[in-house]
Amino acid sequence: MTVETPKNLTFFTPEFSKNEGTIFIDTGISAGFPSPADDFRETRISLDDELISNREATFFAKVSGQSMIGAGLDDKDLLVIDRSIEPTNNKIAVCFLDGEFTVKRLRVQGEEVWLQPENPNYPIIKITEDNNFVIWGIVTSVIKKV
Amino acid sequence: MFALVDCNNFYASCERVFNPNLQGKPVAILSNNDGCVISMSDEAKKIGLPFGAPIFKWEEFCKQQNISVLSSNYPLYGDMSERVMKILAQFSPDIEVYSVDESFLELKGFDNINLEAYATKIRSRILQWTGIPVCVGIAPTKALSKVANKIARSNIKQSKGICIIDSEEKRVLALKWTKIGKVWGIGRRLKTRLETKGIITAFDFTQLASSLVLKEFSIVEWRLQKDLQGISKILLEDTTSSKKMIATTRSFERTFSNIHDIKERVSTFATSCAEKLRKQNSSCYMLIVMLRSDRHKKDEAQHSVSKTVVFSNPTNSTLTLSSAAVKAVSTIFKSGIKYKRAGVIVTGIVAEDNYQLDLFSTENPKHKPLMQAIDKLNRTFKADKIKLANQDLKRTWKMRQERLSPKYTTNINDVITVK
Numbered sequence: 001m002t003v004e005t006p007k008n009l010t011f012f013t014p015e016f017s018k019n020e021g022t023i024f025i026d027t028g029i030s031a032g033f034p035s036p037a038d039d040f041r042e043t044r045i046s047l048d049d050e051l052i053s054n055r056e057a058t059f060f061a062k063v064s065g066q067s068m069i070g071a072g073l074d075d076k077d078l079l080v081i082d083r084s085i086e087p088t089n090n091k092i093a094v095c096f097l098d099g100e101f102t103v104k105r106l107r108v109q110g111e112e113v114w115l116q117p118e119n120p121n122y123p124i125i126k127i128t129e130d131n132n133f134v135i136w137g138i139v140t141s142v143i144k145k146v
Numbered sequence: 147m148f149a150l151v152d153c154n155n156f157y158a159s160c161e162r163v164f165n166p167n168l169q170g171k172p173v174a175i176l177s178n179n180d181g182c183v184i185s186m187s188d189e190a191k192k193i194g195l196p197f198g199a200p201i202f203k204w205e206e207f208c209k210q211q212n213i214s215v216l217s218s219n220y221p222l223y224g225d226m227s228e229r230v231m232k233i234l235a236q237f238s239p240d241i242e243v244y245s246v247d248e249s250f251l252e253l254k255g256f257d258n259i260n261l262e263a264y265a266t267k268i269r270s271r272i273l274q275w276t277g278i279p280v281c282v283g284i285a286p287t288k289a290l291s292k293v294a295n296k297i298a299r300s301n302i303k304q305s306k307g308i309c310i311i312d313s314e315e316k317r318v319l320a321l322k323w324t325k326i327g328k329v330w331g332i333g334r335r336l337k338t339r340l341e342t343k344g345i346i347t348a349f350d351f352t353q354l355a356s357s358l359v360l361k362e363f364s365i366v367e368w369r370l371q372k373d374l375q376g377i378s379k380i381l382l383e384d385t386t387s388s389k390k391m392i393a394t395t396r397s398f399e400r401t402f403s404n405i406h407d408i409k410e411r412v413s414t415f416a417t418s419c420a421e422k423l424r425k426q427n428s429s430c431y432m433l434i435v436m437l438r439s440d441r442h443k444k445d446e447a448q449h450s451v452s453k454t455v456v457f458s459n460p461t462n463s464t465l466t467l468s469s470a471a472v473k474a475v476s477t478i479f480k481s482g483i484k485y486k487r488a489g490v491i492v493t494g495i496v497a498e499d500n501y502q503l504d505l506f507s508t509e510n511p512k513h514k515p516l517m518q519a520i521d522k523l524n525r526t527f528k529a530d531k532i533k534l535a536n537q538d539l540k541r542t543w544k545m546r547q548e549r550l551s552p553k554y555t556t557n558i559n560d561v562i563t564v565k
Contacts, residue, residue, distance in 0.1 A: 009258065054275070055232075056229040056232050056233050056275055056276065057229075057274075057275035057276070059554075059555065059561070059562075060555075060558070060561040061561050061562045061563065061564045062561050062562070062563050062564070063563075063564060064563045064564065064565050065565045067565065078558070078561070079564065083274060083275050083276070083277070084271075084274065084275050094562075094564050096166045099167050100565060101562055101563065101564040101565065102564055102565050103564040103565070134166060136166075136277075
């Protein structure tokens with residue numbers, strides 16, 4: 001993150017890794033030849049690393065219903081939601097609308113906001129002042145069981 | 147400069163993130179066992195629900211006033227707290243997590259930074275990323291940053307959640323506005339003592355001769371006075387190291403006068419302390435067991451007692467700690483007393499692998515692998531599958547949590563549903 005100062009200096013705050021540091025060598029230490037594979041050990045693929053870019057702002061939700069099947073969001077799919085992403089046109093967002101969580105594609109035109117389902121059987125929703133409306137977070141991935 | 151960042155009505159705010167229908171409405175959170183109100187939203191405070199209200203007496207009131215009453219959901223609050231604190235750590239490398247919902251940040255070398263803009267950024271980032279509203283108080287010392295935070299909190303609309311004490315006038319004004327009882331570290335007893343001396347505000351306290359403070363009170367109050375005068379004497383504490391004391395204490399949902407019941411409880415608390423020790427890879431030299439009767443029931447016989455056990459070599463074995471705790475109960479338990487509260491505290495904590503070995507070590511070396519196995523099984527199967535025989539196996543002690551919200555962030559089956 002950066003902070004603007006009057007003197008045009010930009011400050012950078014270091015990132016803190018939770019990496020514990022030393023690796024535990026569980027093969028033991030022998031006086032003979034070391035395992036030739038040890039040198040080539042790598043970290044396993046982590047879905048956390050692949051799917052989550054901001055851990056502190058990431059939450060999960062489960063899809064209920066068919067309104068977004070066109071976008072590949074099926075009933076019971078698990079959504080990865082990042083609250084730190086700016087909501088803009090065309091993004092898929094989890095919104096809180098009139099007492100209920102809903103997931104729809106955002107359509108922003110000037111001052112107007114529409115929630116567009118990806119299923120022809122569902123109506124497009126225009127957000128008005130009468131609605132109790134909050135954009136809760138932006139969907140970044142969908143995890144589905146096959 | 148120091149910043150004190152405090153989450154507003156933290157528990158209620160956590161619930162609101164995942165149930166936005168509670169936004170703007172009165173919410174109250176109950177203690178363990180659904181006993182009494184321990185946290186509430188501003189709306190609930192305004193209606194007149196008091197802190198600590200025993201819910202069985204206020205049930206009707208809450209219903210009439212439409213106050214949403216919830217059990218405390220500690221897995222949720224713990225996770226949300228961790229998120230908030232990690233975001234805060236992005237704003238300063240010098241952070242002291244002071245409690246579940248507040249942290250001090252030391253702003254060293256921030257002289258050229260616009261603190262108001264910085265505080266605004268802290269607030270908006272935490273709100274956007276986690277949904278938790280916070281207030282920020284900034285001042286030259288820790289005690290003053292606490293004062294600033296209270297002022298920011300007292301009128302969020304006007305303060306926009308931020309108060310910065312960066313001049314002598316602002317400091318004096320802030321201290322004159324702050325009642326002595328509201329000052330950080332001034333407890334009920336100290337407040338009364340100071341008030342009888344005519345000290346009503348924090349400002350009055352700073353006007354006392356410091357030699358007098360030192361003589362009549364202690365170094366703690368002297369440091370506090372200096373801090374309030376703007377001279378930093380209370381330093382940031384290092385909270386990255388392991389805990390120096392671990393406690394598991396509970397009030398029971400009813401009273402117990404049978405020694406077997408108490409032993410069972412104490413054994414369970416010792417087990418929990420041992421698990422916490424192992425989790426942070428440490429052992430302890432000392433264990434304290436305490437028992438307490440219900441001090442609110444003035445007509446009943448009272449007994450408040452504790453017993454300390456010292457180990458010759460540090461341990462984190464459930465077996466050792468539990469049997470020591472149970473033995474301690476036998477020596478302090480008095481029959482005929484209705485006990486309402488018990489606790490186990492372990493202290494004298496050292497790193498597990500870094501202590502003086504004892505030639506005549508008394509602990510069976512088999513404990514260590516056994517504990518590792520138990521921990522692993524209990525972690526895998528959740529719900530503490532392996533217990534000591536002196537713990538109740540039927541789990542009749544389950545916490546009363548009748549109004550618990552889902553574990554939105556720690557259990558995959560409990561995440562929010564979106565249509």
